[in-house]
Amino acid sequence: MKRSLLAGFTILVAWMLLDLLIHRIFLAPFYEATTNLWRPFDQMNVPLIYTATLVLIGVFIGIYTWLVRPKSLAAGLGLGAFVGLALGISVGLGTFIHMPIPSPVAWGWFIGGWLKGLVAGAVIGLVIVDS
Secondary structure (H helix, E strand, O other): OHHHHHHHHHHHHHHHHHHHHHHHHHOHHHHHHOHHHOOOHHHOOHHHHHHHHHHHHHHHHHHHHHHOOOOOHHHHHHHHHHHHHHHHHHHHHHHHHHOOOOHHHHHHHHHHHHHHHHHHHHHHHHHOOOO
16 A cells, blocks of 8 residues: 555656646647637646546556556556557547647647656556565
């Protein structure tokens, strides 16, 4: 249980840093050019953002803990790449299908989702291992 909590906290911190880089630095010019598509920051539901993030982290750790054998860095990275690909496609390209977001935003979300999956996989693969 302690390893799962450590992994979850580490993933949360890593994802917050990645989100800072992705959204506040790399994609910021595209967001600024399409302000009509986005809620102002002060209207975003921050508790919902963190709830969704924590649930996603919990599901990711749960899948690894209950379904992946043997537990290793390679297994964590494999799961992370696979789940990250699914998240990136659904968030980035899935949103692009339904909303007029700029293609660099769609690709940024796709790559960001995939990178977040890889980071989470690396963390769980290093922290939660078979003894």
